[in-house]
Structures are given as structure tokens and as C-alpha cells.
Amino acid sequence: MDVTANLEEINHNIRQACEKSGRNPHEITIIGVTKYVTIERTKETLQAGVKNLGENRLEGFLEKYDYIQDQASWHFIGTLQSRKVKDVIDKVDAIHSLDRKSLAKEINKRADKPVDCFVQVNVSGEESKHGLAPEDVLPFIHGLEIYENVHVAGLMTMAPHTDDEESIRSVFKKLAALRDTVKDEQLGHAPCEYLSMGMSNDYQIAIEEGATHIRIGSKLVGS
Numbered sequence: 368m369d370v371t372a373n374l375e376e377i378n379h380n381i382r383q384a385c386e387k388s389g390r391n392p393h394e395i396t397i398i399g400v401t402k403y404v405t406i407e408r409t410k411e412t413l414q415a416g417v418k419n420l421g422e423n424r425l426e427g428f429l430e431k432y433d434y435i436q437d438q439a440s441w442h443f444i445g446t447l448q449s450r451k452v453k454d455v456i457d458k459v460d461a462i463h464s465l466d467r468k469s470l471a472k473e474i475n476k477r478a479d480k481p482v483d484c485f486v487q488v489n490v491s492g493e494e495s496k497h498g499l500a501p502e503d504v505l506p507f508i509h510g511l512e513i514y515e516n517v518h519v520a521g522l523m524t525m526a527p528h529t530d531d532e533e534s535i536r537s538v539f540k541k542l543a544a545l546r547d548t549v550k551d552e553q554l555g556h557a558p559c560e561y562l563s564m565g566m567s568n569d570y571q572i573a574i575e576e577g578a579t580h581i582r583i584g585s586k587l588v589g590s
């Protein structure tokens with residue numbers, strides 16, 4: 368399927384999920400995850416109107432960035448080693464995988480202006496998943512105040528791989544509640560308005576539970 372047709376279907380599903388939950392589709396940003404596909408396909412994605420792109424590995428990101436440059440807004444969605452921060456920091460619009468203080472420190476050091484960061488949370492507690500335990504998130508975010516170039520835009524999570532819709536939904540609900548807790552603190556460095564959650568298999572549920580940024584790879588660009 369071409370990206371345009373896939374995008375139409377996704378937009379249709381977004382509208383449906385929004386209707387169901389009383390939300391406005393304009394609140395939802397689609398991040399097209401291009402990690403599985405070629406540069407040609409990435410260009411096609413851009414052409415279809417997806418202006419936010421996501422990559423999870425440094426090499427893949429740099430390869431795509433070389434061609435696309437700032438025709439897209441770039442989201443770094445994968446684990447980021449501190450020593451690689453300098454290679455991405457002036458090219459990305461947001462980092463969705465802030466999960467430790469040493470990374471925040473490096474972002475702060477290498478950036479010359481505040482960078483939108485999503486704090487990654489391991490809501491489901493699976494050992495294979497990156498991210499902070501939910502109870503550590505608020506103290507972690509308080510501790511970021513000293514880093515003037517780290518701007519906590521929101522929280523990010525990945526739902527467990529399962530067909531059990533209720534367990535997926537409960538992960539998204541917990542992240543939304545945690546976001547509300549952080550937002551209520553009204554911290555200058557951490558407005559924490561956004562929720563980066565939902566992928567190809569669960570984005571409708573994520574939207575119903577408040578997602579503002581959905582990260583879609585296979586269902587949009589193929590795999």
C-alpha cells in the first residue's frame with residue numbers, strides 16, 4: 368500500500384478514536400517511524416504530508432537526516448547513549464527517551480537552546496523495557512531543574528506486546544495520570560503537557576486515553 372492510503376486509514380481511525388473520547392483530532396501528532404524503510408519510502412512519507420518523523424537508532428537517523436534535513440521535524444525515539452548526544456542534538460526537535468540523569472546532563476551540556484524531551488516511563492514494569500519506574504518520575508523531573516536546556520515536554524511509554532486490550536489500556540491510563548501529576552506541579556522547566564504513546568497496534572487505545580503523539584511505523588510506512 369502506498370503511504371497516502373495508509374495515512375488515510377490512520378486518520379480515519381484517529382477521528383473515530385477522538386469521537387469516542389470527546390477529543391479533537393488536531394491534538395494528535397502523527398510521528399512516522401521510518402526505521403524499517405528506505406530513504407525513498409521516507410521521502411514518500413514526507414510527501415504524503417507526515418512532517419514529523421521518528422528514528423530509534425543513531426545510524427538510521429543520520430542516514431535519513433542527510434537526505435531530508437529539516438524538511439521534517441525529527442523525533443529521536445530510541446535509547447540514546449550519552450556519548451552520541453552530540454551527534455543528534457542540533458538535528459532533532461524532540462527526544463522521547465530521556466530516562467536517566469546522565470543523559471539529561473549531556474543534553475544540557477551539548478544543546479545551545481532548550482530541547483523538548485519526553486521522560487520515558489516503564490509503566491508495565493517489564494524487565495526488557497527502558498524507562499523509569501512510575502514512582503521515580505516526579506523526583507527525577509524535579510531534579511532536572513538545574514539543566515536549563517532540558518525542557519520536559521511530556522512523558523513517553525511503550526505498551527506491552529499483548530492482545531489483551533485492557534492491560535494495554537491500563538498502561539496508557541497510568542501514564543496519563545502520571546502526566547497530570549507532573550503537570551499539576553506547574554514547574555517552569557517541565558510543563559509536561561504531552562503524552563507520547565501508541566504505536567501501530569495500539570494507537571486508537573492510546574488516543575482514547577489521551578495520547579498527543581502517536582509513533583507509527585509498520586501501519587504507515589510498512590515494515
Ligand SMILES: *Cc1c(COP(=O)(O)O)cnc(C)c1O
Nearest residue numbers: 400423444566567582583584585
Ligand atoms: C519502532 C518503534 C515504533 C513504531 O512501531 P510500529 O509498531 O511499527 O508502529 C514506535 N515507538 C518506538 C520507540 C519504536 O522503536
